[in-house]
Amino acid sequence: MTDLEFNICVDDYSDGVYRFILKISKNKEDAKDIVQTAFEKLWVNREKVETLKAKSYLFTVAYHLMIDQLRKESKIIMTDSFDENANAITQGSSELKQLLLEAINNLNPTQKSLILLKDYEGYSYQEIGEIMQLSESQVKVYLHRARLILKNKLTHLEKMSA
Amino acid sequence: MINENNYETYFMSYIDNELNAAERAAVEAFVLTEPKYASTMAVFEKAKLHAPNVEMEDRIFLYRFPEMQASLDPDFKKLLYKKEAPVRKVSFTPNLMRASFAIAALFILFIGLQLFKSDSPLLESNIVESNIVESPLKDKNTIASANILVPTENKILANAAMATKAITKNRTENKNNNQKENQNENQTILASTNYTSNSINTNIVSNSSSQASKENNSQNIVTAKLNEAQISSSSMETMASDEDKIIPVIPTSYKEIDTEQEDRTINIGMLEIDGATFRGITRRFSALLKRNKIEKEK
Numbered sequence: 001m002t003d004l005e006f007n008i009c010v011d012d013y014s015d016g017v018y019r020f021i022l023k024i025s026k027n028k029e030d031a032k033d034i035v036q037t038a039f040e041k042l043w044v045n046r047e048k049v050e051t052l053k054a055k056s057y058l059f060t061v062a063y064h065l066m067i068d069q070l071r072k073e074s075k076i077i078m079t080d081s082f083d084e085n086a087n088a089i090t091q092g093s094s095e096l097k098q099l100l101l102e103a104i105n106n107l108n109p110t111q112k113s114l115i116l117l118k119d120y121e122g123y124s125y126q127e128i129g130e131i132m133q134l135s136e137s138q139v140k141v142y143l144h145r146a147r148l149i150l151k152n153k154l155t156h157l158e159k160m161s162a
Numbered sequence: 163m164i165n166e167n168n169y170e171t172y173f174m175s176y177i178d179n180e181l182n183a184a185e186r187a188a189v190e191a192f193v194l195t196e197p198k199y200a201s202t203m204a205v206f207e208k209a210k211l212h213a214p215n216v217e218m219e220d221r222i223f224l225y226r227f228p229e230m231q232a233s234l235d236p237d238f239k240k241l242l243y244k245k246e247a248p249v250r251k252v253s254f255t256p257n258l259m260r261a262s263f264a265i266a267a268l269f270i271l272f273i274g275l276q277l278f279k280s281d282s283p284l285l286e287s288n289i290v291e292s293n294i295v296e297s298p299l300k301d302k303n304t305i306a307s308a309n310i311l312v313p314t315e316n317k318i319l320a321n322a323a324m325a326t327k328a329i330t331k332n333r334t335e336n337k338n339n340n341q342k343e344n345q346n347e348n349q350t351i352l353a354s355t356n357y358t359s360n361s362i363n364t365n366i367v368s369n370s371s372s373q374a375s376k377e378n379n380s381q382n383i384v385t386a387k388l389n390e391a392q393i394s395s396s397s398m399e400t401m402a403s404d405e406d407k408i409i410p411v412i413p414t415s416y417k418e419i420d421t422e423q424e425d426r427t428i429n430i431g432m433l434e435i436d437g438a439t440f441r442g443i444t445r446r447f448s449a450l451l452k453r454n455k456i457e458k459e460k
């Protein structure tokens with residue numbers, strides 16, 4: 001990977017990695033540090049990492065850094081501070097979207113990561129498995145469980161509002 | 163094949179875009195069969211997240227430019243390194259501590275023994291002086307000088323000190339004024355007739371120093387004991403020369419100190435150590451050293 005290719009990776013993937021980490025860690029500074037570290041690692045290993053796999057490499061490094069950070073800070077249960085940063089990543093001002101964000105907050109980090117990698121980044125089950133070190137079938141099962149939770153939550157809320 | 167039991171899985175796979183074209187077509191056909199499936203599919207669609215527009219802050223710090231890779235020449239870097247002497251790290255292990263304490267204790271004991279030994283000459287000199295005091299004086303003519311000489315031990319010591327002072331004084335004088343030796347001798351003769359202890363001492367000193375100066379000041383170092391002996395002998399000579407009177411030679415005797423005495427003690431600082439205590443200390447040290455040796459062997 002050349003200097004130019006690395007800088008293109010910064011242009012193309014830094015926002016996605018930052019958004020993914022910010023959504024889970026809910027702390028801007030932590031998210032910045034993790035992204036910076038991930039790109040530093042990419043730079044150090046630029047001769048080993050192919051340009052086409054740079055995105056997957058960045059998400060993999062960032063995901064594991066985030067998990068380590070959460071373990072250190074015992075922030076595995078994420079509930080509160082998401083609302084503060086949620087304004088930056090809301091999909092609109094509709095009530096339904098707010099309910100959806102609340103439902104996502106109740107997911108565990110693994111389910112949340114699966115949803116984000118799939119919906120935000122559009123990764124396949126196989127790619128998600130590589131990033132999160134899970135098998136393809138595990139990704140499918142965990143992701144479907146998360147989607148069912150969200151679907152049931154939305155159905156319940158819609159019934160309540162109706 | 164999609165059916166009532168597995169349609170949710172197919173719907174989720176459809177939303178995840180994990181189905182092939184045929185499967186997607188089958189799902190779309192299945193949704194149209196009943197309205198509840200369509201509503202279910204709509205809820206799944208709603209539960210899907212859409213990526214917000216979030217920009218990475220401080221992205222500029224992530225870029226890498228060739229200028230950032232500039233580095234110093236390795237040879238130049240080496241020149242900048244500070245040369246330091248290798249640091250020796252001494253690991254202060256318990257065994258080393260014990261050994262150092264043992265060495266320190268032995269050192270203290272050695273100093274104590276040295277002090278103990280240094281006490282013995284003083285005792286001997288005291289014995290000599292006491293013998294001088296206790297010696298009988300037969301001649302009446304010598305009574306005066308004897309009384310002045312040795313009424314007490316303190317006087318003798320004072321005379322000896324004065325004698326040493328006079329020796330040094332006369333040494334300097336003799337060196338500078340060799341021609342005045344005869345005058346000094348005359349003075350000593352005259353002064354010796356006065357029967358005063360001080361004058362006697364000075365005479366003796368002057369005599370001895372004049373003799374020494376004649377021998378080109380060789381062997382001028384005279385101890386206090388010698389001075390005292392010369393005091394007695396030279397006083398006899400001077401007295402004999404003037405009045406032909408005999409002064410008895412005071413015999414000196416030495417007393418041996420019994421170092422094997424059980425109740426002898428040495429003082430190390432405030433600590434008084436007798437023979438039994440010393441033996442106990444040495445026994446403990448030997449036991450400690452033996453134990454260390456056994457531990458090392460293990």
